[in-house]
Amino acid sequence: MNIQELLSEKDLIICVGSGGVGKTTTAAAIGLQAARDGRKVLVLTIDPAKRLANSLGLKRFGNDETRIDLSPLPDARGELWAMMLDNQKTFDDLIEKLSPDEESRSNILSNRIYRATADNISGSQDYMATEKLYDVVNSGRYDLVVLDTPPVKNALDFLEAPGRLARFLDKRVMKWFLQPYDEGRVFGKLLMGTSAVIFRLLGYIFGREFLAELAEYFHHFRDLYEGFATRHQAVVELFGDARTAFLIVSAPNGPSLEVAEFFLEELGRRKMHNPGLIVNQRHVTAGGALKARDVLGERSRMLSADLPTHTGGQLLARLGAAHRRLRELSVIENGLVESVCRRMVRGQSIWSVPRLEEDVHDLPSLGRIGEHLCEDPKIVGTVG
Amino acid sequence: MAKRLAPHVLDHAHPLAGPRLAHRWVHPLHGGSVNVQEVLQSRLLLVTGKGGTGKTTLSATVGRLGAQRGRRTVVCEVDTFRPALTAVFGQAPDYEPTRVGPNLDICNVTWRDALVEWLGDTVPGKRIVKAILDNRVVQTFLEATPGLRETVILSKIVKLCDQYDQVVVDMPASGHAISLLGVPGVAMNLMRGGPIRERAVQIKSRLSRRDTALVIVALPEEMVVNETVELWERLHREVPELQLPLVALNRSAAPSLSGDEIALLDRLESDAALSDDPAARELLLAGRWEAGLEEATAQALERLRAELDVNVVHFSRLGALGGYEGGPQRIVQQLAAALARQELAEQQA
Numbered sequence: 247m248n249i250q251e252l253l254s255e256k257d258l259i260i261c262v263g264s265g266g267v268g269k270t271t272t273a274a275a276i277g278l279q280a281a282r283d284g285r286k287v288l289v290l291t292i293d294p295a296k297r298l299a300n301s302l303g304l305k306r307f308g309n310d311e312t313r314i315d316l317s318p319l320p321d322a323r324g325e326l327w328a329m330m331l332d333n334q335k336t337f338d339d340l341i342e343k344l345s346p347d348e349e350s351r352s353n354i355l356s357n358r359i360y361r362a363t364a365d366n367i368s369g370s371q372d373y374m375a376t377e378k379l380y381d382v383v384n385s386g387r388y389d390l391v392v393l394d395t396p397p398v399k400n401a402l403d404f405l406e407a408p409g410r411l412a413r414f415l416d417k418r419v420m421k422w423f424l425q426p427y428d429e430g431r432v433f434g435k436l437l438m439g440t441s442a443v444i445f446r447l448l449g450y451i452f453g454r455e456f457l458a459e460l461a462e463y464f465h466h467f468r469d470l471y472e473g474f475a476t477r478h479q480a481v482v483e484l485f486g487d488a489r490t491a492f493l494i495v496s497a498p499n500g501p502s503l504e505v506a507e508f509f510l511e512e513l514g515r516r517k518m519h520n521p522g523l524i525v526n527q528r529h530v531t532a533g534g535a536l537k538a539r540d541v542l543g544e545r546s547r548m549l550s551a552d553l554p555t556h557t558g559g560q561l562l563a564r565l566g567a568a569h570r571r572l573r574e575l576s577v578i579e580n581g582l583v584e585s586v587c588r589r590m591v592r593g594q595s596i597w598s599v600p601r602l603e604e605d606v607h608d609l610p611s612l613g614r615i616g617e618h619l620c621e622d623p624k625i626v627g628t629v630g
Numbered sequence: 631m632a633k634r635l636a637p638h639v640l641d642h643a644h645p646l647a648g649p650r651l652a653h654r655w656v657h658p659l660h661g662g663s664v665n666v667q668e669v670l671q672s673r674l675l676l677v678t679g680k681g682g683t684g685k686t687t688l689s690a691t692v693g694r695l696g697a698q699r700g701r702r703t704v705v706c707e708v709d710t711f712r713p714a715l716t717a718v719f720g721q722a723p724d725y726e727p728t729r730v731g732p733n734l735d736i737c738n739v740t741w742r743d744a745l746v747e748w749l750g751d752t753v754p755g756k757r758i759v760k761a762i763l764d765n766r767v768v769q770t771f772l773e774a775t776p777g778l779r780e781t782v783i784l785s786k787i788v789k790l791c792d793q794y795d796q797v798v799v800d801m802p803a804s805g806h807a808i809s810l811l812g813v814p815g816v817a818m819n820l821m822r823g824g825p826i827r828e829r830a831v832q833i834k835s836r837l838s839r840r841d842t843a844l845v846i847v848a849l850p851e852e853m854v855v856n857e858t859v860e861l862w863e864r865l866h867r868e869v870p871e872l873q874l875p876l877v878a879l880n881r882s883a884a885p886s887l888s889g890d891e892i893a894l895l896d897r898l899e900s901d902a903a904l905s906d907d908p909a910a911r912e913l914l915l916a917g918r919w920e921a922g923l924e925e926a927t928a929q930a931l932e933r934l935r936a937e938l939d940v941n942v943v944h945f946s947r948l949g950a951l952g953g954y955e956g957g958p959q960r961i962v963q964q965l966a967a968a969l970a971r972q973e974l975a976e977q978q979a
Binding site: 265358359444448450451455459500508532538553557564565571603 | 680681682683712714717749752753758761762765768771775776803805820821822823824825826827849851852853854886887888890891893894895897898901903904907908909910912913914915916917918919920922
């Protein structure tokens with residue numbers, strides 16, 4: 247499969263991979279490429295570090311969908327929108343949407359535990375990502391949504407986020423816990439048997455006051471359970487949908503390719519559509535050794551006439567050394583990519599994006615990355 | 631020591647290897663922020679930074695160095711599904727510390743094990759702990775209770791500090807590190823009493839100690855520097871008891887190209903006679919990337935020092951443009967030598 251097909255056939259592309267491999271840049275470049283081809287695209291990033299804003303050349307932007315000015319690329323026919331996720335805001339919005347009435351809404355939003363934790367507890371980032379995703383994909387406002395996933399310490403966190411929250415809010419569990427609360431006894435009145443022992447212990451661990459607050463927190467959430475469960479199911483379906491693709495993004499080095507292999511395996515096991523792997527920042531050479539003096543000696547002499555005598559010789563020596571390292575690196579990278587290739591299944595693609603001459607933090611250079619992605623990928627199981 | 635380095639050696643050598651470069655590269659150390667010596671001597675060392683910057687390698691390196699100097703050291707990861715320490719030490723860390731060398735242990739503070747241990751330490755009676763853990767409802771409840779995971783993990787880390795001379799924590803990346811370290815403060819606000827609050831107080835007091843140090847690992851890239859600055863601003867706000875960090879700038883390059891050489895490189899790059907020669911383009915590009923790395927390193931150092939007002943220690947990229955050949959063990963050895971040199975320079979300063 248090539249990128250052009252992907253961009254026109256899919257309406258959700260999810261970029262996964264380890265930290266620091268250019269996921270955000272890749273997501274932005276893919277989005278931009280689709281926008282140039284005439285689609286209306288939203289790039290959604292969850293990264294608290296605001297890197298998408300960086301790579302789009304913006305100072306920063308908030309939880310709102312922001313349209314990117316594509317005028318630096320006159321050939322762009324579609325629209326590119328970008329948005330960065332604000333956890334607390336998304337959670338608040340969600341609760342607003344799911345609450346049956348004004349009272350339960352304000353109960354939750356004013357709960358001390360909710361306020362203290364919604365933005366602070368690890369894992370909620372991953373959950374909020376899927377939540378927002380569900381929203382924008384279903385809004386029908388975009389032809390294509392490209393999601394840049396958060397840096398994951400556990401590579402599976404993201405895929406499992408929707409399930410985790412739904413499990414927390416499992417009705418039976420909450421019912422057990424909330425029973426005394428609902429009956430107005432709020433820990434401290436007589437409870438029988440095991441429950442009594444466990445409640446006493448929980449009271450001891452957390453302190454009764456906090457436990458009561460916690461019960462209230464869960465109690466309020468209980469009203470939302472149906473909503474969460476439905477949305478969880480919908481997100482699971484979305485991940486497995488034929489119009490969704492997961493792209494693994496990696497840098498050409500051992501540690502991040504190892505994470506890529508892990509994703510290859512997991513996505514395969516979960517039967518999620520994974521057209522392949524994008525390897526960024528490849529160092530590409532024509533292959534041969536070069537003698538800087540032979541290639542550049544004459545022009546260097548001519549151009550350095552006004553510079554101190556040793557300048558040309560020193561520069562050429564450095565260029566030679568730099569080129570030798572570049573060749574070494576290119577060989578190492580080829581070997582690493584070859585070995586990942588053996589872990590892939592027939593028909594999957596590997597897109598190699600060469601390292602650009604310049605740093606990527608504006609639209610034209612993002613555009614160049616998109617163009618490289620449009621070149622024919624190496625397809626596993628075929629010759630050449 | 632007084633040997634003058636040939637130009638071609640400079641690209642690979644650590645900048646502190648020779649006095650000529652030491653003069654250009656060692657900057658006066660900042661009084662308020664920790665230096666390498668304090669990092670190496672810390673009781674608790676927290677290593678964080680953006681993903682892919684080299685946190686694990688640096689954690690392993692400090693651990694190795696401490697162990698070599700006779701300190702009982704443990705390097706731990708925090709509840710990771712695929713522990714990164716495995717690649718460095720050739721064996722996967724378990725919850726219980728395992729020996730990987732003289733004085734050196736590794737472990738992975740997985741949260742469920744930490745919870746069991748924490749309950750055992752907190753709740754009187756083994757039978758009761760077992761009853762709690764066997765109950766599915768209670769398990770789910772404990773999983774759902776915000777902040778409990780972080781509290782028991784940090785409790786375990788604090789406990790390790792009493793069992794070892796040095797505990798090096800290979801922390802999660804930026805945002806997750808803030809969440810983890812911010813929890814005790816949140817717990818203290820929410821709870822007036824009880825064992826969790828007590829633990830939170832203990833954790834906070836450990837974090838505020840003079841022998842607790844924070845290292846943020848960064849790379850000489852604009853976006854990484856942005857994230858590093860932002861990470862410390864947020865950490866400082868949410869975990870105010872932490873002292874100023876040391877920033878470790880990995881994969882950097884010492885200045886080697888002179889102004890004249892760069893001027894000539896510019897001219898060659900825009901020389902029409904070379905514009906269609908692929909061999910010339912390739913050589914010039916390799917040179918441009920080198921020059922770019924040197925420039926980015928200088929900029930990153932300047933920004934980190936100006937915007938964070940902290941000490942920055944830099945490590946030259948190793949091997950081919952920061953390649954990984956030789957395996958993690960070799961990188962750890964080289965990094966350890968560089969750290970030791972930096973420490974020596976501090977002592978001499």
